[in-house]
Amino acid sequence: MTITPPPAPEAAGPRVPRTPRGARTRARLLEAAEHVFATVGYPDASIVKITEEAGVALGTFYVHFAGKKEIFDEVVGDLSHRVRQAMSEASGRGRTRIEAEREGFRAFFRFTAEHPALYRIIRQAEFVSPEAMRAHYASIVDGYAEGLAQARERGDIRAVDPTVAAWALMGAGELIGMRWILWEQADDIPEHIYEALMDVVQGALAPTTTDERPAR
Amino acid sequence: MTITPPPAPEAAGPRVPRTPRGARTRARLLEAAEHVFATVGYPDASIVKITEEAGVALGTFYVHFAGKKEIFDEVVGDLSHRVRQAMSEASGRGRTRIEAEREGFRAFFRFTAEHPALYRIIRQAEFVSPEAMRAHYASIVDGYAEGLAQARERGDIRAVDPTVAAWALMGAGELIGMRWILWEQADDIPEHIYEALMDVVQGALAPTTTDERPAR
Known part of the structure; x- marks a missing residue:
């Protein structure tokens, strides 16, 4: 991401x-x-x-x-800002689009391992403060979709819908992180899981050599 | 799915x-x-x-x-069983793997629209009954990964890791459903969003004509 x-x-x-x-x-x-x-x-x-x-x-x-709800909202905003910053810094180091994706996902998983609170807090925000939860997702997706739109413009990725692809890939990262970091209480994502996910991400984004995809 | x-x-x-x-x-x-x-x-x-x-x-x-926790666990188990059944019946109608994927995702979105409780209940299960939440995800993924493994065997999809791909695509469906059904309180997923997601799914799974993917 x-x-x-x-x-x-x-x-x-x-x-x-x-x-x-x-x-x-x-x-x-x-x-x-x-x-x-x-x-x-x-x-x-x-x-x-x-x-x-x-x-x-x-x-x-x-x-x-002012109260419990106010500090909750600030915790969500603070976590959200920090995970975006970590991902943005990491992905800036990628020289190609796929490298940038790899770095972005890696930073997301590292942040998840260091801050398991991210998941538990965002998920309970659905009841406590839906507006804070939406702002969190929307701000990640906005930046991600913008990056995908630029890559698409340059022909670095195929003609996916940048916003839909951003939501879809964010969802992929979220559940993989839940399964292999949070549930395992692991310090990092296992390398073979990370590579298998990157393979799916590359398939989803990489330009094809022909316009026609196999009609299955 | x-x-x-x-x-x-x-x-x-x-x-x-x-x-x-x-x-x-x-x-x-x-x-x-x-x-x-x-x-x-x-x-x-x-x-x-x-x-x-x-x-x-x-x-x-x-x-x-026996009490509140017991009925909560049964509600989770019941929702989980019903969404799997809906997806399984729908995907059985697909003649090709990609058709089966399309039908499976469509059934998932339809179920989400009819049972918005699915999301809200699964998400709070993280605190209330983590074992019920894990059982829900694991049972969906098990069936999904098995289907992907069979399709991979037949050469219908490329050599993705079936379990990682199942978690990733389930995550994609989950966030797209959250964004375009729950947040919009919509009766169904908008058609262009559905097609854009199917494009990403097809890219992630469809076999390539060459073994080498573009090295970006």
Whole structure:
């Protein structure tokens, strides 16, 4: 999955800390919240648990966030921004389109291994904050589809619909990551699974030598 | 997505109704639970809500199910069985492998449109009942991979890894269905989106005329 660089995160909400210390506290709260939401789930996550995990006073929470839903949305936005950034940086290193795809998928799997919270949090967002979940998917797809459209323009890939291909390949990466990283609690995707997926991706995207595909 | 016929649902738990009336009540409870879990989510779903929606007495619930987790697992198993059955019947109508794929995906999208609960329930199963979620995915993939392995044997598709390709294409179908059916609350997938996805699927699976793929 290859994506263009993400824009800066949305305006960081109403409460931007003015001091370095405030910024550190805010970051600690976000990190703690990521862990608590991923571990116990949104309904059982409490602000008390988050502040205890972050080691800050309960009252301090409200200096930075209006409530549980607000910090949840920021955790989703933050994870989403970081995974896009990792994929964008990696895919920029590919010299050809297929190389860029390989690097992008690899970065996605690496991020998944390091942040298993990504899946668990995005999936519960469907109930808790559907708008945050849609924004996450849409921002990944936008960048990905743009990259595919440019590659198609150059003749580097065949004439797929860039948006549909982006959703389809993102879905492929998501379930492969779920199966071979999350379920196995693995540090990385097994190499032969990665190569088998890249073979499918290359088949889906690589230009054919003839216009006619085999009519099966 | 083409799958072999699913086995009969797992032994229906400890409480199989002995009378037609009992079976009808049990089916009503399952249907009500599907709706309640999909609408308010597992944490807010109560047995009272489910029995009210089913129009049966609270005590009757416990004749059929041991508790909330047990009926949730049965709802997942039931949805999973039905979507596999729909896909298997449809793909059996395809005369070629690509036709079978087309029919299988179409049946999956139709089922998604008729049962939006499938997504919402499977996604929350990640927290509520990870074993039910894994069983759902694994049973779809097993049948799908078996079909791909047979097609590969016959030379109908190229030498993809059947299991990896099954997970990847299932992921593609899942996100396309989420984007164009669930998010749009649509009755069916738009035809041009379906054709664009089929183009990607065909590229991923169709045999190439030469062994060497373009080295991009």
